[in-house]
Amino acid sequence: MKGLTTFLWLISFSESVLSVDTTKIGSQNSSPMVEHTRKHARIPPNELPGIKLAVTNVLPKSVEIFIPQRSMQQSTFDLLIHFLGANYIVQNAADAYNGHLVAAMVNLGSGSKVFNDAFVDSNKFPLLVDSIRAAVTTAFRHEITFKKVLLSGFSAGYGAIRRIMSSAENYRRVDAVLLLDGIHAGYVPEGKTLAEGGTIDSVDLALYSKLAADASSSESSKRFLISHSEIFPGTYVSTTEAADYLLAKIALARTPILQWGPLGMQQLSEAKKNHFAVQGFAGNTAPDHVDHLHALPNFLKLLSQL
Numbered sequence: 001m002k003g004l005t006t007f008l009w010l011i012s013f014s015e016s017v018l019s020v021d022t023t024k025i026g027s028q029n030s031s032p033m034v035e036h037t038r039k040h041a042r043i044p045p046n047e048l049p050g051i052k053l054a055v056t057n058v059l060p061k062s063v064e065i066f067i068p069q070r071s072m073q074q075s076t077f078d079l080l081i082h083f084l085g086a087n088y089i090v091q092n093a094a095d096a097y098n099g100h101l102v103a104a105m106v107n108l109g110s111g112s113k114v115f116n117d118a119f120v121d122s123n124k125f126p127l128l129v130d131s132i133r134a135a136v137t138t139a140f141r142h143e144i145t146f147k148k149v150l151l152s153g154f155s156a157g158y159g160a161i162r163r164i165m166s167s168a169e170n171y172r173r174v175d176a177v178l179l180l181d182g183i184h185a186g187y188v189p190e191g192k193t194l195a196e197g198g199t200i201d202s203v204d205l206a207l208y209s210k211l212a213a214d215a216s217s218s219e220s221s222k223r224f225l226i227s228h229s230e231i232f233p234g235t236y237v238s239t240t241e242a243a244d245y246l247l248a249k250i251a252l253a254r255t256p257i258l259q260w261g262p263l264g265m266q267q268l269s270e271a272k273k274n275h276f277a278v279q280g281f282a283g284n285t286a287p288d289h290v291d292h293l294h295a296l297p298n299f300l301k302l303l304s305q306l
Contacts, residue, residue, distance in 0.1 A: 035285040039264025043294050048091045051139055055104070055131045059118050064105045065132060066091045071100040072140075079132065079146040080300070081106060083115055083157030084182075085293050093297040098304060102146070104132050112159030112184070119160055122167035129173070152178035152300065154293045162207050176223035177211060178303050181292040183226060185237040185245075193234065200237050200245050212246040215276035215306075223275040225303045227292050230268075231284045243278045247271055254280065262298035265291050275306045 051072070053065040064087050071077070078097070081104045082090045094103035108114045119125055129149065137144050151161045151174055158179050165171045185204030192198030202209075215224035226246075228239035237245075247254065254269040261267040261281055265288075269280035283291070292299075 033285050035283060035287060038266055038283060038288070038291070040287040040291060041263035041294070043089050043092050043297075045086070045088050047088055048095050050091070050095070051136075053135045053139055055128065055135055058124065058128045058131050059106065059108065060114075061106075061108055063128065063132070065135060066094055066103045066105070067136065067139075068095045068097075068101070070095075074100045075140075075142060075144050076100070076147055077102045077136075077144060078148040078150060079129065080104065080150045080152060081128070081132075082296070083108075083151070083153040083160045085154045085157070085296070089293060089296055093300050096297040096301065098301060102132065102136055102144075104128075106157075106160065108160075110156070112156040115153075115157055115160035116163045119163040122164075122170060125164045125167070125170045126173070148175040149173055150176045150178070150300075150303070152180065152296065153182050154180040154296070155182040155289070158182040158184070165211065166207055175221065176303055176306075177225070178296075178299055179208075179226045180296065180299060181227060181229050181231070181239050181289055183208060183228070183239050183242040184233075185242055187235075187237060191235050194241060200241065204237075205242060205245055208242075209246055209249050212276050213250055216250050216252065216273040218274050220275070223303055223306045224277075225299060225306060226278045227281065227295070227299055228278070229281055229283045229288045229292065231289060240280065243280070247278060250276075252276075254278070262295040263291060265295065272306075277302070277306055 049069040051067045055063040077100045079102050083106045087105050090103050090105045094101045108118055133144060133146060153161050161177060165174055186201040187193060187198040188201050189198060211224050214220040215222040226243050228243050230240060232238045252271050252273050254271045257267050257270050259267050266282040267279060268282055271278045
């Protein structure tokens with residue numbers, strides 16, 4: 001597990017991974033802190049039994065697909081497309097899902113820009129969904145359908161979701177979104193923090209502002225869950241600041257909470273309205289960031305309950 005944690009730390013906190021736009025934002029001010037208070041439990045890196053497939057002709061890198069063993073005879077599924085993370089973590093989320101789930105894992109490299117750029121063509125997303133359905137149909141030898149489409153992103157993976165849902169048609173097709181310590185924006189002027197008099201670039205968060213407004217409305221069926229740490233990059237908007245921005249947009253206040261979260265995480269705050277929720281957690285170190293990825297099964301369950 002030490003190797004995985006180090007790998008994810010290098011991915012998540014390199015100059016390119018958490019950047020919102022490479023042309024606008026510089027590197028993060030790295031944290032020198034080491035933390036030993038929280039548990040930082042990890043999912044064992046074991047492959048689970050089930051069908052494993054791949055879609056190779058849509059995105060720059062292969063999209064890995066997993067269907068749990070218990071769902072082999074099903075014909076109706078929910079579809080989860082997860083951006084950035086180890087396959088076995090997403091497999092665990094699919095296996096623990098309350099229902100039958102086809103899980104697709106998209107890993108495209110370093111930086112939110114690579115995730116964004118992969119979906120600049122708005123037709124890429126429906127093509128990906130259709131290709132996943134076709135691959136599963138071929139493997140099962142009977143037609144399968146997707147009842148709901150869920151998107152989740154860890155860290156820089158948020159860039160793909162933002163780009164995908166900027167298309168009105170794609171926005172309509174997505175039922176739920178989960179962001180795991182991954183929602184960022186630039187400061188205006190560039191690099192000038194809120195404490196120094198800067199503001200948040202509203203363009204970077206426009207899509208997520210719309211989604212928060214829709215999910216918080218009693219008239220919408222959209223679901224939207226954000227989990228975030230206390231990590232403060234310093235050169236661009238933190239996940240805490242981005243979440244606060246969305247909450248202010250819909251006039252929703254946080255409630256202070258002191259309780260255990262999944263895998264030994266320490267929850268500090270919560271805000272919830274209808275199908276929209278934000279959960280804030282303690283920590284500004286690398287293990288605190290990776291906690292959110294390993295808690296994917298827990299957060300996916302919570303998303304389905306909103």
